[in-house]
Amino acid sequence: MRIDVITLFPEFIESCAGIGVVGRAQERGLLEVVTCNPRDFATDNHRTVDGRPFGGGPGMLMTIAPLRDALDRVRQASTEPARVIYLSPQGARLTQEKVVELARMDRVILLCGRYEGVDERVLENLVDEELSIGDYVLSGGELAAAIVIDAIGRLQDGALNDAQSAEQDSFAGGLLDCPHYTRPVSDDLGEVPEVLLSGDHAMIRRWRRKQALGRTWLRRPDLLTRVELDAESRTLLDEFRRDYRAAEN
Numbered sequence: 001m002r003i004d005v006i007t008l009f010p011e012f013i014e015s016c017a018g019i020g021v022v023g024r025a026q027e028r029g030l031l032e033v034v035t036c037n038p039r040d041f042a043t044d045n046h047r048t049v050d051g052r053p054f055g056g057g058p059g060m061l062m063t064i065a066p067l068r069d070a071l072d073r074v075r076q077a078s079t080e081p082a083r084v085i086y087l088s089p090q091g092a093r094l095t096q097e098k099v100v101e102l103a104r105m106d107r108v109i110l111l112c113g114r115y116e117g118v119d120e121r122v123l124e125n126l127v128d129e130e131l132s133i134g135d136y137v138l139s140g141g142e143l144a145a146a147i148v149i150d151a152i153g154r155l156q157d158g159a160l161n162d163a164q165s166a167e168q169d170s171f172a173g174g175l176l177d178c179p180h181y182t183r184p185v186s187d188d189l190g191e192v193p194e195v196l197l198s199g200d201h202a203m204i205r206r207w208r209r210k211q212a213l214g215r216t217w218l219r220r221p222d223l224l225t226r227v228e229l230d231a232e233s234r235t236l237l238d239e240f241r242r243d244y245r246a247a248e249n
């Protein structure tokens, strides 16, 4: 997969995409992250890429021409059609479902805004989709783009060392993840739940499922309304609720 990022801060994206799982995915040839700076397409001596908003108001906007030229250049890099995504708080909320959808594509172009954003005509005509990473405002789209790249990059086949770990992710089944423990078994901070030491894999799977359901119920009940629970899961969740209420009393 190839991800192009149109950004005034290419070094930031390159350093984020060069480390950890995503860096390794690039080294393994599973993913290519390529940056393009709209400033390279500015035509004046000051390399201007921004303009005042018509109608007044604070701040500056990114102008059309350098973004259009950058997009044209990036598109030319391959014949593969690419989805153009603009990162902004006005976008649809990024979810794991959307991440999985994007991870399956051959090409994505991420457009990062700075200043107060970009001229609306860019969004209307050159952008396919707008995505937000949450209900807060960042000073630019780069951090959001880095998040999208990380989430997509780790899902590329062969990026994670343990093939199971993407399947076990939080949200992978629409639920939060269960708790995890490592050495030591006993510590001032507490004990590892006995079932995890039992070697009984069916019991361990059941316990993990119950914890994942219970945590989702406690912390993100909104997620539970969106998943279809099978009979076993409903039983496990009932058990969790009963245990929880008993512990409360």
Ligand code: ADE
Pocket (backbone or CB within 6 Å): 087, 088, 089, 131, 132, 133, 134, 135, 136, 137, 138, 139, 140, 141, 144
């Ligand atoms: N740019 C600025 N804020 C953002 C947000 N919340 N999500 C995506 N891009 C952004």
